[in-house]
Amino acid sequence: MNSSEQNPLQQKVIKRRIAHLDMDAFYASVALLRYPELRGLPVVIAGCDKHKPVLQADGNRHFFRLREYAGRGVITTATYEARAAGVFSGMGIMKAAQLAPDTILLPVDFSAYRHYSRLFKTAVTSIAPQIENMGIDEIYIDLSDLPDDTITLAQQIKQTVHKSVRLSCSIGIAPNKLLAKICSDLKKPDGITILDAVDIPDRIWPLPVNKINGIGPKATQKLARLGITTIAELACAELSLLQTYFGRSYAIWLHEASRGIDHRPVITHTEPKSISRETTFDRDLHPHHDRAILSKSFTALCVQVGEDLKRKGYTGRTISIKLRFEDFHTITRDITLTTYVTDPVQIRHAAGKCLKRIPLSRKVRLLGVKVSTLSSIHTLQDAEVSSVQRELPLIM
Structure with a gap:
């Protein structure tokens, strides 16, 4: 893209500072608090209570391995060591067993996840009270009205979270929620990424389109058939072309998202439906x-x-x-x-x-x-x- 095409982004002044905090491999990390001897090993969370570790007569625990699993189901999450072996969340357990049969299998424990979720969110509100709950392991935080500089706030939040739950998190801070969500995934685990609007061409446009939250597998495939695989290519696409294949409302959203435009507020309280x-x-x-x-x-x-x-x-x-x-x-x-x-x-x-x-x-x-x-x-x-x-x- 030439400089004239970048000018609108460079001229757009957005004073908001929105953070997206994502706990690192949350389910697996919570499990490792209970079983610290598994740190550094490939571990996946899946299965049910019958896969709980068994305390043996010698005082050691027997941990189930993926090769011992029979049946269907999908991986809920995996440690970074398991991901290095090609095992990821959403993958079928039997497929994962073929890739990494000696990976340790632990059952899900939602009561523990909810407990640690409440702890880390309470810790964050002690520094930045304007948070939007996005799930058990992630939140948006509006830092706009806080006096401290951005990097200091990010470091304080990470330190507070680690002190409260002994777990690491990754934080992305940007002018809006869409960009903050992308940024939090760029330096995992335990990373901080700060982005301004002028950084979009160099740091966001080279990424694949599915890095934008809201572009799923089907839309990614459809865009690929149009020759659009990166966010930069999506930003260059004519709105009329996108409307032809995706309809008016989704096309407009794609057009704006590729340019880092997102005006959604951080909603601090919502009633569940x-x-x-x-x-x-x-x-x-x-x-x-x-x-x-x-x-x-x-x-x-x-x-x-x-x-x-x-x-x-x-x-x-x-x-x-x-x-x-x-x-x-x-x-x-x-x-x-x-x-x-x-x-x-x-x-x-x-x-x-x-x-x-x-x-x-x-x-x-x-x-x-x-x-x-x-x-x-x-x-x-x-x-x-x-x-x-x-x-x-x-x-x-």
Whole structure:
């Protein structure tokens, strides 16, 4: 691109400082806190409780290896040593076992992940309170109003996170969320990347298009067929061409994203629309022969959703279930109750009614339970108090 094409970027003055903080291999790193003897070894998180380490008679632990795994499933995350062997999150476990059979396998532990997630986010708010929760292991932070210089803030945040959870994180700081998200991935693990708008041509445009969050595998393939593989090539593409193949709204977003344009604010508080849990079974379960396993899993999901509701301070009226069958066909059913519930027994009863509306003639691959039409427990309590006060007689 010539200098005249770069001028709009260089002239655009954006005073915002937005950070994206991403914990490094979070699930695996949390597991290594419990099993420090595995540091420096290839480790993946996947599977279930049956793959928990076993304490042997000699006091040492036996850790399962990928070569011992049988069944399906995908890698949740992997240590950087496992990634060096070609094993990545989202990869099928059996494929990973072929690539690195001696890699250590640990089960997921969501209660531990949630615990450490709360700790590191609380630590960050002690320095920079304007954060947007993006998931269990990542947040956006608005640093715009803080007086310290950018590198000092980044170092303080990293040190505070490490002190609170003994884990490392990577931080990208840029004029907006889109660029900050890209930057946090450029120096992993334990890195800091700071980017200004004028740096976009040299540091962002050479990257592949899928580095932009929101350009998935299908869009990447479609762009490649148009001869567009880098962000620079996407920035050069005519908007009319993109509209022809992607539609107006997505084309405009691609056009702006490739130029580093993103005006989204950091949203410090959002109300969840639903709370759900689901599980994919190691093998397809027969609705009759494996009824006991399905029933136990169904009840466990309802209990977990109920606990999530109480922990987050919400209650809900709409109960939904999701079933994915052996042929990958997925069916959902829901029921809306007249009262709000958090009790697992009530959730299980309503979910059971939904289940009766699905013909169970095929083996089940996945089962899920969701509660929506949510309301804050405190909001309901305030409403109840106001209602009672209105009904009380006026005493002179």
